[in-house]
Amino acid sequence: MSATAAKAADMLADALRSRILAGEWAAGETLPAERDLVDSSGLSRASVREALRILGGEGLIATRAGRGGGSVVRQPTSEGIDRSVRLFIRGQRMGFSALVEAREAIEPAVSRLAARHRTEEDLERLEAIQKKLAGSRNRTRFLRANVDWHVAVAQASHNPLLLAFMSAIAQEILAWTADEGFNTETIVAATIRSHAQIIAAIRKQDEDAAARRMTRHVASYSAVARSALSRAAD
Numbered sequence: 552m553s554a555t556a557a558k559a560a561d562m563l564a565d566a567l568r569s570r571i572l573a574g575e576w577a578a579g580e581t582l583p584a585e586r587d588l589v590d591s592s593g594l595s596r597a598s599v600r601e602a603l604r605i606l607g608g609e610g611l612i613a614t615r616a617g618r619g620g621g622s623v624v625r626q627p628t629s630e631g632i633d634r635s636v637r638l639f640i641r642g643q644r645m646g647f648s649a650l651v652e653a654r655e656a657i658e659p660a661v662s663r664l665a666a667r668h669r670t671e672e673d674l675e676r677l678e679a680i681q682k683k684l685a686g687s688r689n690r691t692r693f694l695r696a697n698v699d700w701h702v703a704v705a706q707a708s709h710n711p712l713l714l715a716f717m718s719a720i721a722q723e724i725l726a727w728t729a730d731e732g733f734n735t736e737t738i739v740a741a742t743i744r745s746h747a748q749i750i751a752a753i754r755k756q757d758e759d760a761a762a763r764r765m766t767r768h769v770a771s772y773s774a775v776a777r778s779a780l781s782r783a784a785d
Contacts, residue, residue, distance in 0.1 A: 559594050560601035571611055571624055578626040632715035640723050647727045651773045654720055662765035664708035666758040673707035677750050685743050698725045700746060738775060
């Protein structure tokens with residue numbers, strides 16, 4: 552596709568995106584047919600298809616091919632933000648220190664909101680993951696359950712934007728910390744103990760205690776991570 556055609560596709564994508572986000576087409580509604588977009592925009596079929604591809608990549612539409620197909624509007628989700636943040640992290644070759652700093656900045660605030668907004672369902676989810684983590688004797692399962700628990704705290708905050716950021720950051724930290732140093736009995740015991748204290752604060756809706764305990768927990772875990780990565784680099 553030429554630069555001119557690509558620019559035309561971007562402009563059409565911008566126009567359609569604006570109309571979708573303004574609510575002109577609700578989630579589940581079908582956009583005008585491809586041939587109708589060609590006629591109304593005056594662009595080539597290739598440019599229209601590229602514009603639709605852009606919107607599909609953003610998660611704003613789902614396009615079905617063939618007879619009876621078309622482009623259906625989708626509700627933007629936190630998964631789309633999660634994917635974009637993870638691509639940004641990897642594209643920027645972001646180092647572990649930046650990820651840890653972001654986590655240390657965000658998680659205490661997330662825990663405070665979790666204490667404020669948590670439901671009984673949120674508490675049940677946290678306790679279920681905590682039991683799974685406590686029963687993990689395998690390094691990979693322990694690390695996976697640990698990530699799931701932190702994401703569950705973000706879910707309890709009932710803030711979709713924070714949930715998306717936390718999910719992306721947690722997944723990338725998991726990729727960095729798949730190390731034997733995280734499978735010691737001391738680390739497992741300390742993690743389980745810290746989680747239990749944070750859950751207790753969230754259950755009581757003690758926002759200050761939840762934030763304070765999460766601050767200590769994340770700082771301690773980050774120190775272990777940095778030490779393990781340092782040993783691996785030697």
